Amino acid sequence: MLRYILAVSCLAWSVSVAAQTVDGSAIFKRCVACHQANGAGVQGAFPPLTRHLGPKAASVAGREYLIMVLSAGLSGEISVDGKNYRGMMPAQAGLKPPEMAAVLNHVLSTWNADTLPKGWIPFTAQEVQVVRDKYKNIRATDVRVMREKIPTLKTRSK
Secondary structure, X not given: OHHHHHHHHHHHHHHHHHHHOOOHHHHHHHHHHHHOOOOOOEOOOEOOOOOOOHHHHHOHHHHHHHHHHHHHOEOOOEEEOOEEEOOOEOOOOOOOHHHHHHHHHHHHHHHOHHHOOOOXXXXXXXXXXXXXXXXXXXXXXXXXXXXXXXXXXXXOOO
């Protein structure tokens, strides 16, 4: 009887763990219309997600910014690698915290791996939830202001 209970408990645990595993590359498919399947973006409208986000994931402010871009969107002109972008990033607030963590980790590990700091810690669902709760009333224009406070993410000077 004890073996049966242990077997059922192990099976339930493995199903629970499998249910928590989220495929960030599958979630990213909803982003390809603007950011392209290779993360290159569309010049002048939607910025690339390649080779420049790693340093942002190294600081608390940068991590909060990346989470809030997904959660609240981003509005206003920005500059990436000296090129200006004027597109609007719509909020992806419908994504659950595990999905947001998975897509952020996908983008960072796929196209920014060589820019990630040594000892980089992937995003977690818990971290995403804490940040979303902290900034629950933030708007896309407020996220742009967050960006201005991160030295490596300056907006275009007017």
